[in-house]
Amino acid sequence: MELTVEQKRQVIKGMQAYILSQDTAGGGKTYSQNKFARDTRVNVGYLDAMVKGCESGDFVFNKVQIKDVYFERIATFIGLELKQGYWRKFETEQYLDIESAFVEAKTGATVKTIIGETGTGKTFTAEDMKIKYPVGTFVMRCANDYNLRDFVYYIAETLGVKDAENLSQTRVRKIIEKRIKMLNDGGQRPILVFDEAENLKLPAWGRLKAIYDNVKGECAFMVMGTPNWYRKMKRQRDNGLDIVPQVFRRFMSGSKTVFLSSVSETAVKEICREIGIGDRYVVNRVCEESDNYGDLSDTLVSLQRSADVQGCKITRELYENEYGKAC
Numbered sequence: 001m002e003l004t005v006e007q008k009r010q011v012i013k014g015m016q017a018y019i020l021s022q023d024t025a026g027g028g029k030t031y032s033q034n035k036f037a038r039d040t041r042v043n044v045g046y047l048d049a050m051v052k053g054c055e056s057g058d059f060v061f062n063k064v065q066i067k068d069v070y071f072e073r074i075a076t077f078i079g080l081e082l083k084q085g086y087w088r089k090f091e092t093e094q095y096l097d098i099e100s101a102f103v104e105a106k107t108g109a110t111v112k113t114i115i116g117e118t119g120t121g122k123t124f125t126a127e128d129m130k131i132k133y134p135v136g137t138f139v140m141r142c143a144n145d146y147n148l149r150d151f152v153y154y155i156a157e158t159l160g161v162k163d164a165e166n167l168s169q170t171r172v173r174k175i176i177e178k179r180i181k182m183l184n185d186g187g188q189r190p191i192l193v194f195d196e197a198e199n200l201k202l203p204a205w206g207r208l209k210a211i212y213d214n215v216k217g218e219c220a221f222m223v224m225g226t227p228n229w230y231r232k233m234k235r236q237r238d239n240g241l242d243i244v245p246q247v248f249r250r251f252m253s254g255s256k257t258v259f260l261s262s263v264s265e266t267a268v269k270e271i272c273r274e275i276g277i278g279d280r281y282v283v284n285r286v287c288e289e290s291d292n293y294g295d296l297s298d299t300l301v302s303l304q305r306s307a308d309v310q311g312c313k314i315t316r317e318l319y320e321n322e323y324g325k326a327c
């Protein structure tokens with residue numbers, strides 16, 4: 001599938017944000033477009049043409065269209081996932097709530113915690129914020145098998161700290177904090193987003209708390225997790241368990257926490273309408289079977305692919321061929 005003009009623009013914006021984030025001294029002294037060209041093995045002339053073509057949407061070098069492979073090579077290098085396929089962004093109530101909290105935190109160097117059930121769009125929206133607001137935005141997904149060492153080095157790697165694995169954890173933490181302060185001094189308004197925070201263990205929270213205390217007012221933090229995790233943290237805070245009261249006060253107390261609503265039938269119907277599903281039977285069946293955006297995406301993508309293969313619209317017959325008749 002060919003890249004769209006908008007996807008190519010996303011790549012170039014991501015590239016520019018990456019170069020800016022790596023140029024800690026400013027003015028291209030520590031990192032430049034020429035260095036990026038060498039790192040990605042993309043002709044610097046192509047990069048100049050890509051940047052110039054962003055406004056017009058015409059990406060040409062020496063009267064020849066720049067091939068998608070070069071955009072894809074850049075995207076891979078900067079860790080940008082190009083959204084190809086049937087599922088796309090929908091500005092749902094949950095998406096807008098997360099974006100509002102993100103912007104508030106980033107512009108004010110404050111803290112926001114997002115609590116929502118699995119499938120309410122937390123991960124998708126966090127990744128989209130990285131595309132929409134690339135400068136100073138660092139998104140990390142917390143794995144449940146991370147120990148403290150893994151977690152600290154993951155933050156360092158995400159922030160562009162080189163050779164962190166060869167340094168002590170204390171030294172790496174100090175470098176992370178220095179890096180954050182340099183980004184803030186450079187006007188980037190850094191924000192660290194931690195998705196699936198329910199996977200973090202208390203030692204990792206202790207290290208994150210230390211980083212927060214040392215860069216407070218210079219960096220925003222966004223933490224994303226599930227209602228069960230929030231209730232667990234609240235209960236442990238009430239019981240005075242270890243460092244949980246301190247963590248809760250810094251990251252989750254009062255207006256810091258935003259609770260996402262559940263996915264409504266109205267939202268599901270609106271998404272069906274936006275992608276062109278007009279068959280009432282299909283819409284009703286989709287509503288019955290999908291109570292979160294993850295399941296909804298799986299169902300709609302499957303139907304769209306089948307419709308494309310068969311060269312038809314999404315109808316009751318097609319739905320029943322895929323999922324069977326209603327009981």
